[in-house]
Amino acid sequence: MNKPTALFIDGENISATFASQILKFAPGAFIRRAYGDVAQIRSWGDSPSIRLVHSGSGKNAGDVLLALDALELALERRAERFVIASSDGDFTHLATRLREKGMEVLGVGQEKAPKAFRESCSVFHLLKSKTTAAPARPPAVKKSASLDEKIRAAIEAHSKDGAGVPLAELATIMKKDHGVLIGNLPDKKWRPYFSNRPNLFALDPKGPKARVRCRPNGFSQLSAAAK
16 A cells, blocks of 8 residues: 655755656655745746745745644654655754654655765665766866856856856865956955846855856857857
């Protein structure tokens, strides 16, 4: 007999490009939810069977709401199998508590998921990357390339699964590979630099975990304008 299953997705941690893979680990789930700031997880709305749960923009708000809903469901005994899709170690305690209550916990995440979270689950499944590993060295960029093009090349070289590059890491890459010190530029800091160029870059989520991604359409328009 199939156990009643509930799927909880950390929408700010896992890309919606993995939706089809994740759903395969939760067949027949009567609850399928993606949590987070709806401004950051809007792409999850492209999966009609998954409900977006807006948690607000506060730090870790999505994680807290997800954990509360999962524990409430466990206490009500409405589900016996919980599928938690995240690579965030903060869910280690949630997985442990659910197992202590006799629930089956299936973790689904990427390679970056910490060992503690993996081992706290009954079973942990790795999501398969849809792209080959990016080269360690940034692709060659012409000396005449603009700063934005250099940033784009750095992001494409170091981003995995389209998740972008951590803001702090990108600052180090730009200094090491291109000798760029943001303090010498008018914006002074990387966060306002990217915020002032929303047509080229996306910066999310808010806080210390912010990652930078390129907006392909923005660069396409930039190239067309340069011709």
